[in-house]
Amino acid sequence: MAAIALGSKDPVTAALESFRAVETYSVTLDSNRGSEVIRYYYKKPGFVRMEFITPHKGAALVYDPFKKEVSLRPFGFLKPLVLRLSPENTLIRSPDGHTVDKSDIGELLRTVDNLRKNGSLTVIGDGEVNGRKATIVEVEGRPEDPSGRSMYRLWLEEKSMLPLKVESYDGTGKAEEVVMDDLEVNPTLPDNVFSID
DSSP states (O other), rough: EOOTTTTTTTHHHHHHHHHOSSSEEEEEEEEEETTTTEEEETTTTEEEEEEESSSSTEEEEEEETTTTEEEEETTTTTTTTTEEEEEEEETSSSSSSOOGOOOOOOHHHHHHHHHHHHSSSEEEEEETTEEEEEEEEEEETTOTOOOOOSSSEEETTTTTTTTEEEEEOOTTTTEEEEEEEEEESSOOGGGGGGOOO
């Protein structure tokens, strides 16, 4: 394992720089080995669409950064029913308090970078996620970090430097794992992708 000096260019900084060049992306998020599977679409400056596969099959939501509003279709079979909610609404917040307006890869990388600034970054080595080569990086901060996470382990794709897999740990060592399958960077996403009506 090789520790990286915080003053030099490191993989997290490279990932943040790479994300700045991303206009759109799509990915399938697989949390904790299938307990939650979501098809996710993103378009700058912050449009998000989530299509739920497991456990709420058929549900979908769209976040509009200009209106700061979420449109939620809670039931796939009842398409006319659409709720308009604040991203802070407890109905759509994750159990850890994550909100849709702060759910993109850039937000993840900024959180990891903030943790790194008060902690350490270690390059673990090379790895692979679903046939894609990756650099494995571990960022550890202080247990009392306000994010609630004390450590992140990221598999950053060699080509794009964007995460293909993330493990995060709280102060008790409890882990959360998210695999980012089928990551596609800068696909053409028409405006109607970010409409639910």
